[in-house]
Amino acid sequence: MGKPTGFLEFERKVGNNELVKKRIEHYNEFHSLLSKEEQKIQGSRCMDCGIPFCQSGLLLKGMVSGCPLNNLIPEFNDLIYRDNLELALQRLLKTNPFPEFTGRVCPAPCESSCTLALNAPAVSIKENERYIIDKAMEEGKVKANPPQYRNNKKVSIIGSGPSGLSAAFYLNRYGYIVDVYEREDAAGGLLMYGIPNMKLDKKVVQNRINLLKEEGITFYTNSDVSKDDKLKVKVLNEYDSIVLATGATKPRDLLVPGRSSNGVYFAVDYLKSSTKNVYNNISNEEFIDAKNKNVLVIGGGDTGTDCVATAIRQGCNNIIQLEITDSLPLKRQVTNPWPEWKRILKVDYGQEEAIEIFGEDPRRYCSSVKEFISDSQGNLKEAKIVKIQCIKDENGKVIFKEVEGSEEIIKVDIVLLAMGFLGTEETIKNTFDVSINSRGNISAEYGDFKTNVQNIFTCGDARRGQSLVVWAIREGLEVAKAINEYLINK
Ligand SMILES: Cc1cc2nc3c(=O)[nH]c(=O)nc-3n(C[C@H](O)[C@H](O)[C@H](O)COP(=O)(O)OP(=O)(O)OC[C@H]3O[C@@H](n4cnc5c(N)ncnc54)[C@H](O)[C@@H]3O)c2cc1C
Ligand code: SF4
Structure with a gap:
């Protein structure tokens, strides 16, 4: 010190x-x-x-x-x-x-x-x-550092989010030949097409991908291993080991009447379209634009906040963000002492911006949507929102109950569903025959990261469910160690 x-x-x-x-x-x-x-x-x-x-x-x-x-x-x-x-x-x-x-x-x-x-x-x-x-x-002090020695073993990594990139980084350093397959048109996972540019500039992501390429890792974009049969055969046959770093990309839906109205989107689809638009990489028809629209974001987490900030930049008319649970306290509670994670109310960048532009915090707590209402063309025009009471049933399980008489109709043109994720997509399970646990994630223990299928490992959100970038990087590091040990012993 x-x-x-x-x-x-x-x-x-x-x-x-x-x-x-x-x-x-x-x-x-x-x-x-x-x-x-x-x-x-x-x-x-x-x-x-x-x-x-x-x-x-x-x-x-x-x-x-x-x-x-x-x-x-x-x-x-x-x-x-x-x-x-x-x-x-x-x-x-x-x-x-x-x-x-x-x-x-x-x-x-x-x-x-x-x-x-x-x-x-x-x-x-x-x-x-x-x-x-x-x-x-x-100052140009971060330079590519390719390994001095290569063994003749090959590992393929499916998915190029932070867990896939981290696994690729460490396996490459160990001397493996590493190929990364990504279904999107650019590598980076949610770093590229989830987290908005104002929080993480895509040039920062691309710069790291370039360094990884210089270190000898090969990236194949536009390569969906679950859809392309030839690719699937190649991946299953040509590698000594496979890492599924495919994320927890199945979004939670809100199956209420009117869900199929035009104008209801999943948050990540919206955020992806916005980033593509920032880089002029999307057609007008595909672009989801909140300009001059009344926007309703459902979900009070970080993804919801990113939607609020993005819609404000696009020039929305107004914005409401619903959260089903109650607001967090302003200060640490005695039940949440240091050094635990501090569970307090944050005013994040999106809310700060909404407060300044529209004069109030967009968040409404203990609230949800009961129905989406569309016009004769099927275009969304209103949402019926209700207050929600959070109670415990006789087994102590938390249940959400509508407060009677609390219905309110609000004008809405766009709804963004940011209610979390339900784990791995079915296609991954079907392609690789891996077991899925009760939480919808690929089954594998932290530490050995092995799935039920020989040679196939998993890490990041695909294994632990939607989490944080820092955990994804950690799991990439750990899965690389586990594979190294496995292949050496083999
Ligand atoms: C909108 C949003 C904002 C977030 N903000 C933050 C934040 O500020 N801070 C933070 O710490 N965390 C944040 N998170 C969480 C964080 O981004 C994730 O925990 C992290 O990206 C997980 O990394 P991953 O590599 O496991 O998966 P992902 O980043 O989800 O990457 C998985 C990749 O696999 C690819 N893939 C899937 N299936 C296939 C297939 N069949 N073939 C080829 N490729 C495939 C996907 O296209 C994707 O690129 C945010 C999440 C979201 C949704
Ligand atoms: S990576 Fe670690 S040190 Fe850096 S901000 Fe996150 S928790 Fe803190």
């Missing part, structure tokens, strides 16, 4: 966000970093507390506490303070192959469990991480 009194002397400070009215005019990232001197001060706030929960990645009451990648956080904080960014980069890359992703989109469970956060604002760990990698990228 360079400065023993840093945490006593300095307040937490992070970079600025561009003003709402300016940033909604574009889809670029809008967060700027601190100056070098300011960032050094932030590094000095880490007290190197001796028991760094921030890097533990423990599960407490089913929620993660600390960094799932076990990033060497006190070390890189200190190295920032000492202005040794070269060594800081080395330490960061020891545990995290893609800090430019996590430094932008990770919800930072490390900060929830920072010891300073017991009674003061946490060390700005996520921003410190981003500072190290962004400066290194800017």
Whole structure:
């Protein structure tokens, strides 16, 4: 620890966000970093507390506490303070192959469990991480590092989201010949066609893919292994091992009357269409545009927030975001003590923008839709929304019950369903004959990652269900280790 009194002397400070009215005019990232001197001060706030929960990645009451990648956080904080960014980069890359992703989109469970956060604002760990990698990228210090040696074994990875990329990165480093198959027209999974450009610029994703290609990994896009029979035969026969990193892409639907009205979309289809439009890569007919429309987002999570921010940039008339559960508390509750993941109400970028543009928080809690109402052409025009009561039945199971007499009709042109995901698509199960567990994910234990089929492994959301980028990267690392061991023993 360079400065023993840093945490006593300095307040937490992070970079600025561009003003709402300016940033909604574009889809670029809008967060700027601190100056070098300011960032050094932030590094000095880490007290190197001796028991760094921030890097533990423990599960407490089913929620993660600390960094799932076990990033060497006190070390890189200190190295920032000492202005040794070269060594800081080395330490960061020891545990995290893609800090430019996590430094932008990770919800930072490390900060929830920072010891300073017991009674003061946490060390700005996520921003410190981003500072190290962004400066290194800017200065051209992150270079392709192909393996010195290749064994003659081949691994195919199906899916190029963060878990597939991480598995590819580590298997390639071990010396395997790695081919990645992706059904979309670009690699990156939800990093590319889920998370909007303003949160994670697609040039940042493409830059990493280019580095991986330079390291010797081959990417095949527009290659749907479940639809293309020739490809399926190739993948099943030509590789020593296969990794299913296909995500948890089956969206939860809302099967109420009027669901088939024109104008009801799944959130990821909408977000994908928006990103494609930003890069002029979509036809007018396919593009889902919220311009001058009344928008209803169903789901109060991060995906819903991304829809709110995207619809605002497209110039929607107004926006409402429904959440079936009640609002979270403003402060940590005694039942949710440090170092657990902090369950408090966030005003994320999308809500902040809606508050400034439309004068109110778009979120309505304990609410859902009972019916979609369309005109004679089948175009959505209204939604019947109701209040929901969350109660426990005699077995203690939570059930949602409509509050009688709470119906309200609202004008709606577009509905975006952002209610979570139900696991792996049927096509993956059918193509590879893998077992699916009761949660709809591919069955495989954390640690060995083996499916029921010989040679086939799985990782990321495909195995654990919809989760976080940081967990996907961790699972990619772990599956690579498991495959390496398996193939060596074989
Ligand atoms: C809108 C949205 C916003 C999010 N925001 C955040 C965030 O801010 N921070 C965060 O930490 N997490 C966020 N998440 C969650 C995070 O993106 C995921 O947990 C993570 O991407 C999972 O990585 P993965 O590699 O397992 O799967 P995915 O990223 O889903 O990638 C799976 C890939 O497999 C491909 N594929 C599927 N089937 C086939 C097939 N048959 N043949 C070929 N390819 C196939 C898919 O096209 C896809 O590219 C968000 C999720 C969504 C939906
Ligand atoms: S990856 Fe996430 S949890 Fe880990 S140090 Fe970075 S921001 Fe924190």
